Amino acid sequence: xxxxxxxxxxxxxxxxxxxxxxxxxxxxxxxxxxxxxxxxxxxxxxxxxxxxxxxxxxxxxxxxxxxxxxxxxxxxxxxxxxxxxxxxxxxxxxxxxxxxxxxxxxxxxxxxxxxxxxxxxxxxxxxxxxxxxxxxxxxxxxxxxxxxxxxxxxxxxxxxxxxxxxxxxxxxxxxxxxxxx
Amino acid sequence: xxxxxxxxxxxxxxxxxxxxxxxxxxxxxxxxxxxxxxxxxxxxxxxxxxxxxxxxxxxxxxxxxxxxxxxxxxxxxxxxxxxxxxxxxxxxxxxxxxxxxxxxxxxxxxxxxxxxxxxxxxxxxxxxxxxxxxxxxxxxxxxxxxxxxxxxxxxxxxxxxxxxxxxxxxxxxxxxxxxxxxx
Numbered sequence: 001x002x003x004x005x006x007x008x009x010x011x012x013x014x015x016x017x018x019x020x021x022x023x024x025x026x027x028x029x030x031x032x033x034x035x036x037x038x039x040x041x042x043x044x045x046x047x048x049x050x051x052x053x054x055x056x057x058x059x060x061x062x063x064x065x066x067x068x069x070x071x072x073x074x075x076x077x078x079x080x081x082x083x084x085x086x087x088x089x090x091x092x093x094x095x096x097x098x099x100x101x102x103x104x105x106x107x108x109x110x111x112x113x114x115x116x117x118x119x120x121x122x123x124x125x126x127x128x129x130x131x132x133x134x135x136x137x138x139x140x141x142x143x144x145x146x147x148x149x150x151x152x153x154x155x156x157x158x159x160x161x162x163x164x165x166x167x168x169x170x171x172x173x174x175x176x177x178x179x180x181x
Numbered sequence: 182x183x184x185x186x187x188x189x190x191x192x193x194x195x196x197x198x199x200x201x202x203x204x205x206x207x208x209x210x211x212x213x214x215x216x217x218x219x220x221x222x223x224x225x226x227x228x229x230x231x232x233x234x235x236x237x238x239x240x241x242x243x244x245x246x247x248x249x250x251x252x253x254x255x256x257x258x259x260x261x262x263x264x265x266x267x268x269x270x271x272x273x274x275x276x277x278x279x280x281x282x283x284x285x286x287x288x289x290x291x292x293x294x295x296x297x298x299x300x301x302x303x304x305x306x307x308x309x310x311x312x313x314x315x316x317x318x319x320x321x322x323x324x325x326x327x328x329x330x331x332x333x334x335x336x337x338x339x340x341x342x343x344x345x346x347x348x349x350x351x352x353x354x355x356x357x358x359x360x361x362x363x364x
Contacts, residue, residue: 012262013262013263013264015261017256017261017262020256021249021253024249024252025249028245028248028249028252029245032237032240032248033237036237036238037235037237042238042240046240046244046248049248050248050251050252050255053252053256054252054255054256054259057256057259057262058259058262059262060262061262061263061264061265062265116227116231117231117234117235120228120231120232120235121235124232124235135232139229139232139233140232140233140235163193164193167193167225167228167229170228170232171221171224171225171228174224174228175224177224177227
């Protein structure tokens, strides 16, 4: 079913390239929030969000309106984020365990005055990338399991399993709060 | 009596309102009588609430203007995007369907689709590196989706009249006002 976004895409493909800006304005904040939540670094988030739109522009001819444009865009953004996390982990093995060695890369840390929020943020950082992606898309971006499966190119069952494991891992790491009441 | 482990396995589904009515009642009945599981359910709610509420720092003033300008500048250096080869094939084939009635000329349709598939396959094979970047992979998967939708592929059983392909230009010209006579 064609969406309004699909009509904008058709205009761009028909030669009205300036119409792409409509899509950028519409989704730039959503995509930035996603890339920020995945990287927790404002500069990386900005670069990845910009790259998302550039890659979307290049690949626009392949979008056929069978999924929502936002889902298609999320897929590009998430691929970029996961690749970024992979290369960051190679450069800094400490990140694999979720212990960010360089406090400058975590601008969120300064915002979190609550100990529990800090613990939650650190627990998310320690998740395997696919689980972190699933949790982010589900809880923070509000996608359905089916949409998450489309974004991460996996089955809905896998998306649900990743979500379940991610939440379980957070609960385990935050057990001390349960014991504290 | 329902076991605590079994109930805890269902707390996330319960939180997401994804349980059936009967199971939901069973979980809630257990939570009403089991303090440990009720605490576990509270922790789950709190954790998910905090995950959802984790802030994204507000970008500085002028951020979005600069962001938009940077994207504009970068895509300005790109060639204008065009419908993918598959999308153009689909549009072209769709136009061809108006030119000839496929029921009467299945060989033309089937041979056209098969020929295009082979050509595209060759082009893709030559252009696709072993390590696909993410968007390239995305493009390929989207293209494969189109292949599944080509109704013409259902007519692959008749391939004898391949030579008709050579007359496509003639057919197109004839279609200018007299398309119906071709069917």
